[in-house]
Amino acid sequence: MFGQITKKLKDAKRIAFVTGAGISQESGIPTFRGKDGLWRNYDVMKLATINAFYDNPKLVWEWYNERRKNIFSAEPNLGHKAIAELEKFVEVVVLTQNIDGLHQKAGSTDVLELHGSIVKIKCSVCDFKSEILTEFTDMPPLCKCGNILRPDVVWFGESLPKDIWQEAMIHASKCDVMVVVGTSLVVSPANTLPIYAKQNNAIIIEINPDETIMSSDMDFSIRSTSVMALPEFVSIFK
Numbered sequence: 386m387f388g389q390i391t392k393k394l395k396d397a398k399r400i401a402f403v404t405g406a407g408i409s410q411e412s413g414i415p416t417f418r419g420k421d422g423l424w425r426n427y428d429v430m431k432l433a434t435i436n437a438f439y440d441n442p443k444l445v446w447e448w449y450n451e452r453r454k455n456i457f458s459a460e461p462n463l464g465h466k467a468i469a470e471l472e473k474f475v476e477v478v479v480l481t482q483n484i485d486g487l488h489q490k491a492g493s494t495d496v497l498e499l500h501g502s503i504v505k506i507k508c509s510v511c512d513f514k515s516e517i518l519t520e521f522t523d524m525p526p527l528c529k530c531g532n533i534l535r536p537d538v539v540w541f542g543e544s545l546p547k548d549i550w551q552e553a554m555i556h557a558s559k560c561d562v563m564v565v566v567g568t569s570l571v572v573s574p575a576n577t578l579p580i581y582a583k584q585n586n587a588i589i590i591e592i593n594p595d596e597t598i599m600s601s602d603m604d605f606s607i608r609s610t611s612v613m614a615l616p617e618f619v620s621i622f623k
Contacts, residue, residue: 386607386609386614386617386618387605387607387617387618387621389605390588390590390604390605391621393588394562394588394618394621394622395621395622396561397475397561397562397588397622398475398476398561399475399476399478399559399560399561399562400471400475400476400477400478400560400561400562400563400564401477401478401479401480401556401557401560401562401563401564401578401582401587402468402477402478402479402480402481402563402564402565402566403480403481403482403557403563403564403565403566403568403570403575403578403579404468404479404480404481404482404483404488404566404567404568404611405481405482405483405566405567405568405569405570406482406483406567406568407566407567407568407593407594407610407611408462408464408465408483408487408566408567408611409459409462409465409483409485409487409567410567410610411462411464411610411611411612412459412460412461412462412465412485412487413455413458413459414455414456414459414485414487416567427448429541430541431444431445432444432445432448433445433540433541434540434541434542435540435542435543438509438533438535438540442524442525442533442535443524443525445525445535445536446521446524446525446526446536447524449503449536450520450521452503453503453504453520454520456484456485456486456487456503457518459485459487460487460490461487461488461490461491462487462611462612463611463612463615463616464566464567464610464611464612464614464615465487465488465490465491465493465611466491466492467611467615467616467618467619468488468491468493468615468619469488469491469492469493470492470619471618471619471622472492472493472494472495474619474622474623475622477493477495478495478496478497478556478560479493479495479496479497480497480499480553480556480557480575480578481496481497481498481499482499482500482568482572482575483498483500484498484500484501484502484503484538485503486498486502486503486504497549497552497553497556498549499539499545499549499550499553499575500538500539500545501536501537501538501539502516502537502538503536503538504516504517504518505517505536505537505538506526506534506535506536506537507534507535507537508528508530508532508533508534508535509528509532509533509534509535510528510530510532511528511530511532513528513529513530513534514537545574550574553575553578554578554581557578557579557581557582558581558582558584558585559585560582560585560587561585561587561588562587562588562589562590563578563579563582563587563588563589563590564590564591564592564618565579565589565590565591565592565593565599565603566592566593566611566615567592567593567610567611568593568597569593569597569598570597570598570599571597571598576599579599579602579603588604588605589602589603589604589605590603590604590605590606590607590618591603591605591606591607592607592609592610592611592614592615592618593606593607593608594608594609594610595608596608
């Protein structure tokens with residue numbers, strides 16, 4: 386599968402993975418933009434924007450609680466596990482757009498969650514932040530300051546946390562190989578990470594069953610799932 390570039394890959398010391406919803410699909414977590422994606426059944430503007438949250442926080446929280454149930458019952462698949470195993474051989478960082486925590490559950494130790502985490506909450510007004518693994522009984526949940534708590538995720542129209550994004554750019558700029566897995570790369574600014582990698586003359590590999598709008602910019606494209614391709618990718622370094 387990787388025969389053409391195996392020799393080049395063996396020289397890599399730093400590998401950055403940019404992962405999207407596709408890598409978790411085979412763990413039973415639906416994607417947003419696939420044919421069976423979450424957004425097909427919901428109006429995104431009623432679920433994943435700050436205005437929607439203020440208009441109907443109870444609806445947004447109910448939807449996120451359903452997502453949390455799905456995510457908490459999911460287990461890392463062979464794609465997640467392969468990335469974690471690769472740490473035995475080279476330096477690995479995961480720059481993920483996912484909020485499901487499956488990379489950490491698989492054993493990856495250096496994970497930047499660009500869009501936040503399903504297990505974290507924050508106050509919509511004050512600086513309160515925490516992790517929460519149980520369901521709320523009161524909807525919407527309230528902070529001790531009296532304002533509404535919200536999922537600590539990046540919604541459409543919101544900026545990524547500045548410190549997280551700066552760290553992601555640094556990792557992308559220093560990697561020898563960037564592997565883009567299970568993402569269509571249509572969401573900004575995550576879709577600019579391959580550009581930073583290219584500036585370091587990194588090899589850019591895309592692993593996705595379908596062609597994306599950035600496929601032509603990749604050095605190497607694998608039309609397969611992460612479950613099929615990533616264990617073979619890791620075997621190159623063993």
